[in-house]
Amino acid sequence: MSYQVFTYEQPFELESGERLPGLQIAYHTYGRPTSGISNVVWAFHALTANSDVFSWWPGLFGENDFFNPKDNFIVCANVLGSPYGSTCPHDLDFPQFTVRDVVRAHLLLAEHLQVDHIKVIIGGSFGGSQALEFALLFSGRIENMILVASAACETAWGIAVHEAQRLALQADNTFGLPGGGGKGxxxxxxxxxxxxxxxxxxxxxxxxxxxxxxxxxxxxxIRYQAEKLERRFDALAYYYLTKCMDSHNVGRGRGGLPKALAGINIRTLIIGIDSDRLLPVALQKYMARHIPGAVYKEIASEYGHDGFLVETTKLTAVIRQFLVEKQVRQLPARELAGLMAGDEDFQLIDVREPFEVAIASIGGINIPLKDIPTR
Amino acid sequence: MSYQVFTYEQPFELESGERLPGLQIAYHTYGRPTSGISNVVWAFHALTANSDVFSWWPGLFGENDFFNPKDNFIVCANVLGSPYGSTCPHDLDFPQFTVRDVVRAHLLLAEHLQVDHIKVIIGGSFGGSQALEFALLFSGRIENMILVASAACETAWGIAVHEAQRLALQADNTFGLPGGGGKGxxxxxxxxxxxxxxxxxxxxxxxxxxxxxxxxxxxxxIRYQAEKLERRFDALAYYYLTKCMDSHNVGRGRGGLPKALAGINIRTLIIGIDSDRLLPVALQKYMARHIPGAVYKEIASEYGHDGFLVETTKLTAVIRQFLVEKQVRQLPARELAGLMAGDEDFQLIDVREPFEVAIASIGGINIPLKDIPTR
Structure with missing residues (x-):
């Protein structure tokens, strides 16, 4: 595990047109990148988490978990605006920023790390918003995307919740003052x-x-959970990050949601949690309908939205099936020829027609065919 | 319509043992009481409402609505702790009070108004909590009880919501000061x-x-709704009333919920709203299972818990059916004899056995039987 802070010393222009004089992006990496086939797994964190994905997503990310440093080079960056090491607001003069700004900071880090090919991007909740926006902005190659308990656009419901939260923050007269805003x-x-x-x-x-x-x-x-967060988070960051979450809309400037989602050319797994009241499964099904070839899986959980952090055993099973136990299917030769002529990415395991079995069978064992034989 | 304030000038002991030196209870009445058969309809209001039931439950209560002053003597009292005319907290030294204390204030008003026989008690949400507790504490006679979107006990969910609300109130450093607490x-x-x-x-x-x-x-x-309430309500009252709501448990000191509910001897209609997320229908079904003979009806609504205020057309239809179109059923003579020997209240419309039809039929028209004839 390595914790570092990447410093970007040029002005960083936000979607609003305002500028930050520079950026600090705190990030964790685990494992080492391989040359050749990418083993990069990029994880995006939710509202109050940090870049240490092993600390907040154990059971899915860890030394012996599905995403482990032996097999993968895992990257997780602390988002812009969060108090866990990245550039964050210290007063109410900090400019507002959007999910795209957060993701453009991630892109600078990817460039810094020379990551241009990623095996998996994955995020839950606000992390899913970032992953989806990252998929649309990253100039390199992403093989797989996994979105858990997330949506293509912040919902009116999410915005209403955030506004209630901001009213609570603003009710605290010390909000915006140094060290203030704790009760809010x-x-x-x-x-x-x-x-x-x-x-x-x-x-x-x-x-x-x-x-x-x-x-x-x-x-x-409720009070215990409230006090626990106060000890580890910051009122201003909470305010700015909820505003940022409200801005999530991958359809913005891209011709709307259906068109933006239809343009995604990444193998995609979308996971909904049946009891999620914050981002109901209808939102995940919507993404699955619009992202070409996306697979939708639903997890049963009593934990509601928090299931994305808690149900790591179920998540692991679904993700393993998606990433490892890839679907193997028979192809007629005509379809294979079409695939080979096109751009689509596929892995050819074997070609075997009935007359070929005789040619390629040695003592009853089928052996791979090097060339396609003629009859 | 009449608005008055009833002043009770003796010490009022609360369930906690603390005392208030006296009480003011603001109340509205509409119509006039009849002598003989009771026409009293007693309505209980929810968290931030007042005693003017015509103003907040129009469509169900009004000059030309189902509950109207031509047919009924309607009473609605502002609850203890509310800023609409009743005794309410002016600082944080006000003692905490329970739903029973609120209802005991209603009982004092009933005594003052010489109401000892009520046709209908009705309440929604917190009003339902009061109605149920009133049913268990009123020493007079109640014919019908109607509970809308309510429960026999405050739920852990309701308490969690209230605690989040109180944290918001307390985040405002002016909370508890005269005129303070508006932002909270x-x-x-x-x-x-x-x-x-x-x-x-x-x-x-x-x-x-x-x-x-x-x-x-x-x-x-959200902000508009928040500002609107700030203009008409009070932060201290909100705090105390949410605490009061938390104390709702008709099983307390009565051997638990099932036993308390089983002791209710009032014709009861329980109405749930299918989309209610605050007090889900399971809570209403629970009451209906335990109150002897209670009728459960569910209303379809897109308004969630607020449906109890909005869906007055549907409420009217269900209530009309329950109160007016009473169920007429055939009784075998043995069951009738049992009813007549018992205490149960019923209305006998007619008695007709096959052999009696001949006796009581004149030219093919059935006429009422005065006495039960022998064969």
Whole structure:
């Protein structure tokens, strides 16, 4: 594992036209890049996470997990605006930035790391927004994209949630002052918690069995989570990042969502979580319908949106199937000829027609054919 | 319509053991009480409403609505702790109070109004909590109870929502000061809005069709609702009333929920709203299973929990059917004898066995039987 900070010392122009004088992008890498076939796995983090993907996505990313440093060169960058090492706001004069600005900072890092061919990009929630935008902006080659509990565009519902959170941040009169905004941040996180889980999950796990009239478990749980975030995050970053999330719309300037999604030429796996109340599965199905050849898989979970962090066993199974157990199918010779004439990427395992079996069979064992024999 | 304030000048002991030196209860009445058969309809209001039920439940309550002053004597009292005329907190030294305390204030008003026989009690959301508790505490007679989008006990989910709202209120450093807490109240209301509607409804009605990167409709809508409440409500009242709502549990001190509900001897209609995310229909079905003879009806609505205020046409139809078009069914003589021997309230329309038809038929027209004839 390596933690570094990449410093970009030129002005960085934002989508709004405003400029940052330069950029710092904190990032983690795990493993080493291979020459030849790319083993780069680029992970994108969600709202309050950091670049240490092993710390927040264990079970999927780790020494012995599906995405491990033995097989992969894993990269995760802390987003612009986050307090975990990248350039972030220190007062309310910081310019607003969009998901595209966040991703363009990632692109600078990719260039710095000389990454121009990626095996897998993957992200959940806001990480999925970045992955999708990255897919559309990256000038190199991406083989596979995995989007978990994400959408092609921020929803009106997500924006409403974020506005409620920002009202909570702004209710704190110390918001925007150095070190201020802690109580507003607590409240904003508490609002977030309501959308990450489900009403049913709260009822199932936080219902008191006695007859108390105050100090309820559900209230303690919410307050505990709120206080925990206050200790590790920043109110200004929370404000700016929710604004940034609101700007997510891969259709912007690209002729709308269907057209933008139709232009994606990457093997894509889209994973929805059946109990997700923040980004319901309908949003994932929409992406799957519009990205050519995309595969949609749904995970059953009691954890709602948070399932993308919790259900790593199920995620691993679905991702393994998608990436490793690639579909092998029989092709008629005519279709093969078409594929070979076209641009589409495919791997040819074997060609075997009935009359060829005799030619290529030695003692009942089929051996690969080097050339296509004539009859 | 009459608006009055009832002043109770004796100490009022709360469930906590603390005392208020006296009480003011603001209330509205519409129409006049009849002597004889009760025409009293008692309505209970939700979190931020007032005693003017005609103003917030039009379509169900009004001059020409199902509950109208020509046919009914309608009473609605502003709850303890609300800023609409009843005793309410002016600082954080106000003692905490429970739903039972709120309802015991209603009982004092009922006594003052000499109401000891009520045709219908009805409430939605927090109003339903009060109606249910009223049913269990009122010493007089209640014929019918109608609970809309409510529950027998505050849920862990509701408590979690309220705690997030209280964190928002407390994030405002002016909370608790005279005239303070406005921005916290805005944020708390914004959180509430997220639970009153559904994600789907926000997406359907607040999605922008252009490609803006800021000033989204969903955010404006949330802020507008937040500012609107700040102008008409009070932060301290919001805090205390959410605490009060958390205390709702009709099973407390009554051997638990099933036992408390089983003891209700009132014709009961329970209405759930299919899209309600705050108090899902499972909670209403639970009450219907445990209150003897309760009828459960579900209303289809796109408005989520807010459907209880919006869907007055559907509510009217369901309530009319329940109250007016009472079920007429055939009874075997043995069951009739049992009913007549028991306490149960019923209305006998006619008795007709096959052999009686001949006796009571004149020219093919069945006429009512005065006595039960022998064969």
């Amino acid at each position: 941040l607590q409240a904003a996180r508490a609002v977030g918690m309501l959308t990450y889980r489900t009403a049913e999950a709260f009822m199932a796990t936080q219902t008191d069995t006695d007859e108390r009239t105050d100090h309820f478990s559900a209230a303690s749980y | 109240l805005q944020a708390a209301r914004a959180v509430g809005m997220l639970t009153y509607r559904t994600a789907e409804a926000f997406m359907a009605t607040q999605t922008d069709t252009d490609e803006r990167t800021d000033h989204f409709s969903a955010a404006s809508y």
